[in-house]
Amino acid sequence: LSVVVVDTELMLRVGLIQKDTNGEILWMWCYPSTTATLRNLLLRKCCLTDENKLLHPFKWFYITTIELPESSILKKVTHFSVVLTNRDFNPVKYAAFTRILCRMYLKHGSPVKMMESYIAVLIKGMCQSEENGLFLSKDFDVRKAYLAGSIRDIVSQFGMETILLHTALMLKKRIVVYHPKIEAVQEFTRTLPALDWTILHSYVHLNADELEALQMCTGYIAGFVNLEESNRPDLYDVLVNLAESEITIAPLAKEAMAMAKLHKEMGQLIVQSAEDPEKSDSQVIQDIRVLNLEALKQKRFPPATENFLYHLAAAEQMLKILLCDRMYH
Secondary structure, eight states: OHHHHHHHHHEEEEEEEEEETTSOEEEEEEESOOOHHHHHHHHHHTOGGGTOOSOOOBTTEEEEEEEOOTTOSOTTEEEEEEEEEESSOOHHHHHHHHHHHHHHHHHHSSHHHHHHHHHHHHHHSEEEETTTEEEEGGGSOHHHHHTOSOHHHHHHHHGGGHHHHHHHHHTTOEEEEEOSSHHHHHHHHHHSOTTOGGGEEOSOOSOHHHHHHHHTSSSEEEEESSGGGGGOGGGOSEEEETTTTEEEEOGGGTTTTOOOHHHHHHHHHHHHHHHOTTOOHHHHHHHHHHHHHHHHHOOOOOHHHHHHHHHHHHHHTOHHHHHHHHHHO
16 A cells, blocks of 8 residues: 555656657657646757667656667657656666666557556556566665765765865755766766755756756756856856866855865765775765764864854854854853
């Protein structure tokens, strides 16, 4: 019964997008329905113009794109995308499910079988797959989805500069991540928040509507595949160029992001924890989480550290804690 309730609450709609032999991209079908705004967003995200075959989770959107073989019964179609919109973040689960729906459409050439399987998962939490046996929603633990990325890989790539990312997250800064390959952007952005998933926007276009929604957020992690964002300092406080392993601080954020002795010590602790072969990724994340509390418990600081803690307290709305701690000592 719990599976039925969960899937009914989480699953919103399924859709089908096709690219025909003339290169036209068409929104073919949706169940139960969608809006024009959402339809246009999903058409951008499906990447049919790039002939990209990857799964693209963007918040609650999951899209799998398939290139059709010449033997396909869909003679006038070259590619198609299956689209899911959901309330939960679980890329592995919905990658598996959209692949099943893709195979059904590829075999039957009709969305009817897709809809039957979608409703079966929606109502029963399961559906039958001819190739892969039984698909069960309960096999995909959402907690594992949040821990799928490797914080060790981030520390290995950026070393002591990882403290810049940690500081930006603590201060609720705007982080933009760039790489020309969407899978690299998504893997990194999926790992980075670790403690706060509400700030994740893993695949953003330089589109007016998307940018307006993004700029309404206090802080965020936004993934891009075009380098144009590096010329838009209004979009970020911290720019992470994954392709070059470079982290850039925007001029207006340099005061709040100024590094002090405390940051060096915290950076060393992060690197040591990540390099410990006996620690799991979840333990490394826990070590990093503790650093937030330890920083506020310090009693005497040089000016640079005092400045950082002021910005941190403001970001966390914890200014009262910091002032009380100073008065007491």
